[in-house]
Amino acid sequence: MDIADIATREYVDVDGNERIAKVRSIFERERPRGVIVLEDGEYAGVLSERQFVQSHVEDRAKAAKLARNAPKVERTADVRETARVLVESGSRVAPVFEADRLWGIVTDDAILGAVLENLEAIDVSDVYTESVTTVSEETTLGKAINLLRDRGISRLPVVEDGVLTGIVTTHDIVDLVVRNMDKSTVGERAGDVDRMLDLPVYDVMSSPVETITVDESVRTAVDRMLANDYGGLVVTPERDDSLVAGVVTKTDVLRALTFTEEEHMDVQITNVNLLDTFSRDSVREGIEAVADKYQDMQVQHAHVRLHQHKERLRGTPLIQCQIRLRTNKGQMAGSGEGYGAKTAFNVACDKLQRNVLQAKGITSDEEYRGQLLRKLGEL
The missing domain is CATH 3.30.160.100 (Ribosome hibernation promotion factor-like)
Incomplete structure (x- = not known):
């Protein structure tokens, strides 16, 4: 199967001179896998939600400053090799080129959807990540952001007294920031940011948590992620869904494909x-x-x-x-x-x-x- 079979020519793009504040609102409004950044009409890079959390770039900065040059793939590229490109670049979207021109994009969801039937043969235990960073309900958003940034991850299970009570993700934090920034005037924003950083993750975490056990099939996990637009699921032991055994993400599954x-x-x-x-x-x-x-x-x-x-x-x-x-x-x-x-x-x-x-x-x-x-x- 070539990438052309699952790539799309429909994608969200912005000019490199656009302000980061506008890109934030695009993520909130349209929820794309990534935003393509153009300079003089030519491909310049990709922006993702995770980059907003992991960077210190201010809203008035230009999109080009934060854009990352995700690896390009050809329309005739193999699906397995493209999965490797996404994993090794840490991207969820890759630009697809034809004759040195941007033709479209391919996303992690498109690849996983295309190979879904093949995932029945492997279990979550074969691909999930055992070592996982957790936080408590009282952990501040500031500390959570630092953990997400320093460890290059996108989700933090919330655990109280050894029991899973929620999860906070990059998207939860971006969503909170965008909503508050939209309500604030320029003069109020600095104070608002400080107050948000002091909030406990309990105020923004999702609960109850969507979980999956180690013995279920990877197809079941991916079905659940695609249906609910989750980037990953908390993995629990077979007989106790209140304990955290690890995390399985779309990236873990893409890695297994390679x-x-x-x-x-x-x-x-x-x-x-x-x-x-x-x-x-x-x-x-x-x-x-x-x-x-x-x-x-x-x-x-x-x-x-x-x-x-x-x-x-x-x-x-x-x-x-x-x-x-x-x-x-x-x-x-x-x-x-x-x-x-x-x-x-x-x-x-x-x-x-x-x-x-x-x-x-x-x-x-x-x-x-x-x-x-x-x-x-x-x-």
Whole structure:
């Protein structure tokens, strides 16, 4: 299936000189996956809701300042490869080109809808993310925004006394900001922003929360996300929907579509442009070296996520690196920060190695205990 079969020529665009305030109102009014930014009628980039939360750009700034140059895909591109492009760029929409001209766009929803029938064969447990950031009902919106920005995520489950009570998303916060900004005059806005940042997430969270259990099919999860326009669902254990086991998002499912059976492990890198001179092969070799510490562990897929902070040291940006392995022994993860992608990756690899060796030690203890019990039973 080519992208031309599911791409659309209907999309929302703005001129790069438009103010951010207008783009905010477009997201509130039309709820697009992304807004295409044009300069002199030519494609210049894409704007997403998440960018508003993660940036400090003021409403009077121009759209071009915040636009991100999402990777282009050709009309004849393969669906699987396009899924990889969306995952690695951290985008929900990609511009589709024909003969070097913008032809249309393709969204994550379009890809997931096209492959829906194929998703019946895999369970949520095969694709979801176990490690999840949560907040309490009293967490302020200011802190929630910082968590969303610093960790490059779009949703935060709200947990009180170990029980899931709600969820707050990027869209919830953008919606609140837009509604309040529309009611305020210019002089009042600074104070309004401060007051909003001090609000508890309880005031904006969605409750009850749409959940799905680890044993349900990915098709069921995607059906639910598409029907309700959710970006993700909270994953719960099979017998208790009040506990948080993880989160499954559209990006998790897109990532699963790109899994390969290659000789080397499949490695996906979100925000791959931050690698700079550090290569994908170097990333793969580093992860393979960690996996070799635990010979019984087979890595089925590796995901590396890079996130750039504003802080710099002699011109080199501070990078956060998160590594997640999906293995026959369960999920393994490690994260770290450093100046430059290579340093951040090495710190994350060290943490990953400690977690892998810890898991190996726990497994060894369990095996020894099992052997001992068997011997005692034979006496």
